[in-house]
Amino acid sequence: MNIFEHQRRRLLKYSLISGLGIFFSGHWSSVPGQAATLIRAAKNGLQPPDSNGVRLPKGFNSRIVVRSGQTLFGYNWHAAPDGGATFAVKEDGGWIYVSNSELENQAGGVGALRFNQKGDVIDAYAILKNTNRNCAGGHTPWQTWLSCEEVDKGQVWECDPFGKLAPRLRPALGTFSHEAVAVDFQKKQLYLTEDKPDGCLYRYTANLFDTIGNPNLDSGILEVAEVIDGHIGKVRWHALPDPQATDTPARYQIPQRTSFDGGEGIWYHNGIIYFSTKGDNRIWAYDTRIRQLSIVYNAALFINPVLTGVDNITANAAGELLVAEDQGNMQIVVVNRDTVLPLxxxxxxxxSEITGPAFSPDGSRLYFSSQRGISGKPEDGITFEITGPF
Known part of the structure; x- marks a missing residue:
């Protein structure tokens, strides 16, 4: 038995005995124990399916908010709902849930649902139309939604969730098969994943900022990551010579770049950028403070992994990750420093696949979609709301 195989078997042994503590050293160290409630809620297992076909822990409830093809307030809710996020409406205490449409041939875009303070839907409308395979994206601290096109010449569109401003194309964020975006709230840098078997991890740093310190998304440097010692360790960033990929795809412009097998969801929390890769069922953590990359979940280390088909990522205030499954067992799974359990x-x-998980701004409700519903067809998507002791 070689050293690598010995180490792998040892990791298998300890991962089965003690959950994920071996992988998460340091990443959840600042999380208050009393705030991490979802793992506790999930520890007693899931109840039988409710009338909406959703299995939940005791004390939680689901409702179907809208189905693809349903008309609400004059808006025909889109097919193939994908990445999503919520935004607070300060005027009345309500919120907005935005959802991408992953339709091809310029039939994609973004729809929005407006909720009042009680959680009733009071409006629905489009904030982006006629784009291509809008997969995931990311919210910004300045209250906009970045919608990503998952095609070879894909772009990022910045959208106004309130529907007042026209969407804006942001070519400085690169031309490639975009999946998702996360904003480092402290350093005001953007991190982007690429959904290709040999995709890359990108970082955007603005050259200019507005009067309140928000980055200009039209003038900046787009870089690609190189993990110096393979796939774990220190990260070096290289500026792309041609972010618009005029002649050469972005992921091939820098020979030293590190490839990631199918970049998916990405999320920023407390100085860490978390992202998932579907080709190898891993969740990664990049510490922006020390420029260090590590693996915090690897399905290959489990005989019967709870989490497979890793896709969209969000987190609660405690820093517990909620990872949506693309097929797999059609679950949203909670990952923290000790355990992985289905929520x-x-x-x-x-x-189908689970898409667009996002908490309401006060953290009391969780939204997500089943992208293709029971039939497996994009026109049969279902968008849910979960309430309970979050």
Whole structure:
């Protein structure tokens, strides 16, 4: 037995005995123990499916907010709902949930649902139209939604969730098969994933800032990551010579770049950028303070992994990650420093995927979609709301 195989078997042994503590050293160290409630809620297992086909921990409830094709307030809710986020409406205490449409041939875009303070839907409208395979994206601290096109010549569109400003194309964020974006709230840098088997991790740093310190998304440097010692360790960043990929795809412009197998969801929390890769079922953590990359979840180290098909990522205030499954067991899974447990499961929708998980601004409700519903067709998407002791 070689040293690598010995280490792998040892990791298997300890991961099965003690959960994920071996992987998470340091990443959750600042999380108050009393705030980490979702793992505790999930520890007693999921109840039988409710009338909406959702299995939840005791004390939680689901409702179907809208179905693809349903008309609300004059807006025909889009097919293939994907990445999503919420935004607070300060005027009345309500909020907005935005959702991408991953339709091809310029049929994609972004829809929005407006909720009042009680959680009733009081409006629905489009904030982006006629784009291509809008997969995931990311929210910004300045209250906009960055919608990503998952095609070879994909772009990022900055959208106004309130529907007052026209969407703006942001070519400085690069031309490639965009998946998702996360903003480092402290350093005001953007991190972007690429959904290709040999995709890369990118970082955007603005050259200019507005009067309140928000980065200009039209003038900056787009870089690609190189992990110096393979796939774990210190990261070096290289500026792309041609972010618009006029002649050479972005991921091939820098020979020293590190490839990641199918970049998916990405999330910023407390100085760490977390992102998932579907090709190898891993969750990564990049510490922006020390420029160090590590793996915090690897399905290959488990005989019967709870989490597979890793996709969209969000987090609660405690820093627990909620990871949506693309197929897998059609679950949203909670990952913290000790444990990986399913928070919910949608049944009888095995040809679909879970998309767009996002908490309401006060953290009391969780939204997500089953992208293709029971039939497995994009026009049969379902968008849910979960309430309970979050």
């Amino acid at each position: 919910l499961q949608v049944i009888n929708q095995n040809r």
